[in-house]
Amino acid sequence: LFLNNCLLNVYAKCGSVEGAKKLFHSVDCRDIVSWNTLIDAYSMLGDVKKVSELFLRMRDEGIEPDGLSYVSVFSAVAGRGNVEVGRAVHAQMVTSGVELTKQAETSLLVMYSRCKKLKEALQIFERSDDKDLMLWTSMISGLLKNGSADQALRFFWQMLASGVKPSKETLACVLASCAKLGDIKLGTSIHCYTLRHKMAAGISLQNSLVSMYVKCGRLKQGFRVFSMMPERNVVSWNAILVGYAHNGYLTEALHFFSELRIACEEPDYITVACLLQACASVGAYQQGKWIHNFVVRSCLLPCIKISTTLVEMYSKCGDLVS
């Protein structure tokens, strides 16, 4: 059983749910670890249906879910957004008497926050009597993502006051809040803090630094951080490109777009949507059509965001027929 579970974990971690599934069904000796491993494999794929199905089936087979099983369900719901399923499982967890672990608490908070249920997320947070770094960071991120950047900063100060030290992830959220609020003063001091505490590495943190500077209108500073990054991903490129686009530099934004492709990074729907919005805002018809052409020939999946910005671009450029 032990070895089978190890192997199951290997399949799951390597992204082979099929392998995990086969192994899971080929043996008749399973315990809670086997179930949790398989459920989490589906959860990581975002397959909420499979997750709930397995979750129900394990109870039928007489295995009571533990804290970890619940975490997988909450995380799956957080990714896809059917709150009602999440609420039901949450209620079941309460009645079942399974202990609310730190992980379950955090994944619940994240679930409600990603489903835009800020009140319920705040409730989880307030009811927690031992707020750790993960819970604080998740709450700060949740406030930011739900349009309360100012409150996110207030929570950050409270976190510091309560003696919890921020991680790079926390600071990335705080910087994103500064970006949203245009708070260059706090943004800069966070930057200094990361340098003083040897926390300035890490792609997410650097991405949020770039974003903070350009959103505050400090294009040169943002570009300086960007150009010194040892590693970049599509978020880095989007951050710098959007900064230039929002400050009225369409040509430069398009330049970053070609650089991105030279760097062999794949543009995503955000890249394209931002460029189209930039074209729309200055009425750049030719460039807009060129981006549209790129979208058609790319392997980007059609999505509402791209469609909307295409419509916006064409109408702002006066081409109502397209």
Added chain:
RNA sequence: AUUCGAGCUUAAC
């Protein structure tokens, strides 16, 4: 060391 939680880009209106 058989299974588990947080983070960065898509401004504002």
